[in-house]
Amino acid sequence: MDDISQGIDSVSISDGGIAAAVACDMSTSKKEDMNSEKKCTSCKQNLDNVKTNEVEIDASANDMIESICVNCGKEGAKNTCNKCKQVKYCNAACKKRHRHKHKKDCEEHLKRVAELHDEKLFKQPQPKEDCPICFLCLPTYHKGWKYMACCGKIICSGCIHAPVYDDQGNKVDNQKCPFCRTPYRKTEEKERELKRVEANDPLAINTLGCDYRDGTKRHRDYTKALELFHRAGELGYTEAYTSIGSLYFNGKGVKVDEKKALHYFERAAIAGDVYARYNLGISEEDTGNFDRAVKHLMIAVRSGDNCSLEEIKRIYSDGHATKDDYTKSLRLYQEYLGEVKSRQRDEAAAFDQDYKYID
Numbered sequence: 365m366d367d368i369s370q371g372i373d374s375v376s377i378s379d380g381g382i383a384a385a386v387a388c389d390m391s392t393s394k395k396e397d398m399n400s401e402k403k404c405t406s407c408k409q410n411l412d413n414v415k416t417n418e419v420e421i422d423a424s425a426n427d428m429i430e431s432i433c434v435n436c437g438k439e440g441a442k443n444t445c446n447k448c449k450q451v452k453y454c455n456a457a458c459k460k461r462h463r464h465k466h467k468k469d470c471e472e473h474l475k476r477v478a479e480l481h482d483e484k485l486f487k488q489p490q491p492k493e494d495c496p497i498c499f500l501c502l503p504t505y506h507k508g509w510k511y512m513a514c515c516g517k518i519i520c521s522g523c524i525h526a527p528v529y530d531d532q533g534n535k536v537d538n539q540k541c542p543f544c545r546t547p548y549r550k551t552e553e554k555e556r557e558l559k560r561v562e563a564n565d566p567l568a569i570n571t572l573g574c575d576y577r578d579g580t581k582r583h584r585d586y587t588k589a590l591e592l593f594h595r596a597g598e599l600g601y602t603e604a605y606t607s608i609g610s611l612y613f614n615g616k617g618v619k620v621d622e623k624k625a626l627h628y629f630e631r632a633a634i635a636g637d638v639y640a641r642y643n644l645g646i647s648e649e650d651t652g653n654f655d656r657a658v659k660h661l662m663i664a665v666r667s668g669d670n671c672s673l674e675e676i677k678r679i680y681s682d683g684h685a686t687k688d689d690y691t692k693s694l695r696l697y698q699e700y701l702g703e704v705k706s707r708q709r710d711e712a713a714a715f716d717q718d719y720k721y722i723d
């Protein structure tokens with residue numbers, strides 16, 4: 365009994381939501397394993413019976429343990445501790461009687477959950493990919509780059525607007541994708557976008573979501589936008605969560621819900637979105653948590669965000685951050701710039717190498 369309950373604790377001690385997912389994954393994979401074992405051709409019937417029984421015993425044993433009241437030990441307890449959701453009680457009376465015994469465990473559990481959450485939240489994410497033309501790290505803000513539906517590439521604004529010259533050196537007004545050279549045609553662009561959306565390209569889905577949100581290329585529809593952002597996020601384009609967060613924060617198409625907004629900003633920030641990271645910093649600043657604000661902004665600065673650098677400077681001049689914080693932020697920004705420059709050098713060297721080969 366002790367062993368089993370320890371096992372449950374060790375699963376559930378991590379971050380609440382994730383713990384549930386892990387526990388769920390474990391049980392599915394376990395069941396899948398059993399199913400695959402059942403496929404034995406020679407003794408199928410027997411295996412089926414044995415394994416099915418085991419699954420049933422496992423499941424009912426788990427149910428039994430999970431439904432025992434930690435106060436009186438009776439089975440069938442359905443009332444859960446509202447704070448940690450880790451222990452069950454028959455009723456409010458049992459909960460109240462057990463409160464003084466459970467209080468310490470409950471607080472420790474919540475503290476550990478918060479610690480693990482912060483560990484994940486304040487980790488420096490991987491740098492963003494480079495522009496495939498100039499090999500500079502893509503700008504951190506969304507307006508600094510454009511998604512091209514022709515080739516599915518993200519191109520930096522600098523390369524999009526770079527002037528094009530003909531053989532005689534005259535500037536030409538050729539409206540072509542700077543990467544794949546497909547001519548821009550507004551009518552075709554919409555069609556291309558939709559084709560990519562149908563093919564489940566998360567970037568195209570996100571772009572379509574932005575079109576609906578901004579009412580630029582399509583009639584404004586926040587509900588559709590939200591749906592598309594969720595789809596893009598689920599398909600791996602985690603920056604779409606920043607857009608979802610903003611809709612909740614500003615109450616567009618949904619009721620204002622700051623808690624939900626922050627939840628989505630966190631998801632996006634963990635995946636490396638500096639806009640979401642900046643928002644989290646500002647939100648912590650607004651509630652007077654300057655330590656956490658600086659921590660968030662510092663991560664954004666290391667990813668190349670100069671707005672966050674400005675913000676740290678402002679917090680420092682208001683007396684809510686130390687001089688060390690400000691110096692550190694400057695150093696991190698220099699580190700980021702140095703990295704970009706060295707990447708440029710590497711790419712230029714690689715290009716020279718290729719060129720020599722062709723010659």
Ligand SMILES: [Zn+2]
Pocket residue numbers: 433434435436437438453454455458
């Ligand atoms: Zn009870």
Ligand SMILES: [Zn+2]
Pocket residue numbers: 445446447448449450451466469470471
């Ligand atoms: Zn509790």
Ligand SMILES: [Zn+2]
Pocket residue numbers: 495496497498499500519520521522523524
């Ligand atoms: Zn570029």
Ligand SMILES: [Zn+2]
Pocket residue numbers: 512513514515516517541542543544545546
């Ligand atoms: Zn293209």
